[in-house]
Amino acid sequence: MGEPDSGSWGDGPAMRTTGIDSMREALEQAWASRERQMGGLEGIQNRALRLFYGPGEVSPSDPLSAWAIDGYGSTLWVTEWEGGKLSAAMSDLQQATEHVYRPRGYSGAVVLRRPRQGVPEKPQMLWGSEPAEAFTVVEGTGAQAMTFEIRLLSSRHPGLFLDHQPLRHWLAHSGLLQGKKVLNTFAYTGSLSVASWKGGARSVTTLDLSRPIIRWAECNAEWNQIPRDATRFIVGDFFDQIPRLVKKGESFDLVISDPPSFSRGLKRTFSTQKDLLDLHELLLSVLRPGGLLVTSINSANVSWEKYEREVHQAAARVGRPLNPIQKIEQPLSFPSHPANPKSRYLKGFIFSS
Numbered sequence: 001m002g003e004p005d006s007g008s009w010g011d012g013p014a015m016r017t018t019g020i021d022s023m024r025e026a027l028e029q030a031w032a033s034r035e036r037q038m039g040g041l042e043g044i045q046n047r048a049l050r051l052f053y054g055p056g057e058v059s060p061s062d063p064l065s066a067w068a069i070d071g072y073g074s075t076l077w078v079t080e081w082e083g084g085k086l087s088a089a090m091s092d093l094q095q096a097t098e099h100v101y102r103p104r105g106y107s108g109a110v111v112l113r114r115p116r117q118g119v120p121e122k123p124q125m126l127w128g129s130e131p132a133e134a135f136t137v138v139e140g141t142g143a144q145a146m147t148f149e150i151r152l153l154s155s156r157h158p159g160l161f162l163d164h165q166p167l168r169h170w171l172a173h174s175g176l177l178q179g180k181k182v183l184n185t186f187a188y189t190g191s192l193s194v195a196s197w198k199g200g201a202r203s204v205t206t207l208d209l210s211r212p213i214i215r216w217a218e219c220n221a222e223w224n225q226i227p228r229d230a231t232r233f234i235v236g237d238f239f240d241q242i243p244r245l246v247k248k249g250e251s252f253d254l255v256i257s258d259p260p261s262f263s264r265g266l267k268r269t270f271s272t273q274k275d276l277l278d279l280h281e282l283l284l285s286v287l288r289p290g291g292l293l294v295t296s297i298n299s300a301n302v303s304w305e306k307y308e309r310e311v312h313q314a315a316a317r318v319g320r321p322l323n324p325i326q327k328i329e330q331p332l333s334f335p336s337h338p339a340n341p342k343s344r345y346l347k348g349f350i351f352s353s
């Protein structure tokens, strides 16, 4: 999954640093609201959760709107969306986060600065002790508990998108995946593949453009003891690989799609602004009649209406009408702010065909 295309940090008066006290207060409030929503946060240091989501939690004029704080195990992962503009606020943020989270069992914080465009900087320690290069967190409980490998200092992203927790829960618990053959495209580290397996899938194929990312997905499959003969990993471009699968006569009971807003593949570029029709036509070409389609995007600038319309247009083109089962939305730990429409960026649908 992803994040808003940009933060809401402007030049001028809004550049003033928020006082440490008001930062602490905002972080305390966010903690308290999650505690209420989840009925307590015991054991959170073995889990992963967005602890503070600036764009949705404070007004766009507040400097904290450019920050997000996640807990991965006992380390915080702090994201800043403006790429180094906030050096002054950084020392305040260091003090505020240490004050709020150290007593709650967090032992260090890693910060990642993301420029408006281009590649994020290398993650750096903000305070405390360095986490292991790779460690695991658990999501869910009982037989459906999922284990995910997290890498904070050696990667530009920890490896687990926290905004897709509700979708992972649905896949693991809906009861609709029993014995199903699943294809997870734009799969990243395969968290939705793991969730599908936990939901009773018979086999899961995991497809992503990046070889190192697919290696990471293989680690996640191993952590969750998915038998080798029930998993398949494909490194390749969605737009090459789907026609290849169709040519081989393959089809799936559940197809999952979660592309980035923009990608440069091997032969073509893709954007959710202009390519949703092509994308969904291809997805439907590998979906068995009667199968399920899970489609999600991370694009604040594509409306729900345009998204839904283009999915139905693609379905009409291939003569495979779709019936909505439910919407995919951000979890409560990613609230949206009425003055910042970009804070509600995640959209998605589950359809039956």
Ligand SMILES: C[S@@+](CC[C@H](N)C(=O)[O-])C[C@H]1O[C@@H](n2cnc3c(N)ncnc32)[C@H](O)[C@@H]1O
Residues within 6 Å of the ligand: 001, 002, 160, 161, 164, 185, 186, 187, 188, 189, 190, 191, 192, 207, 208, 209, 210, 213, 236, 237, 238, 239, 258, 259, 260, 263, 264, 265, 266, 270
């Ligand atoms: C938003 S992430 C997917 C997150 C994933 N669904 C999850 O919940 O963990 C998008 C992924 O799409 C992959 N990707 C981008 N362009 C691609 C393409 N043309 N073909 C296949 N994968 C692509 C990227 O490597 C990245 O891992």
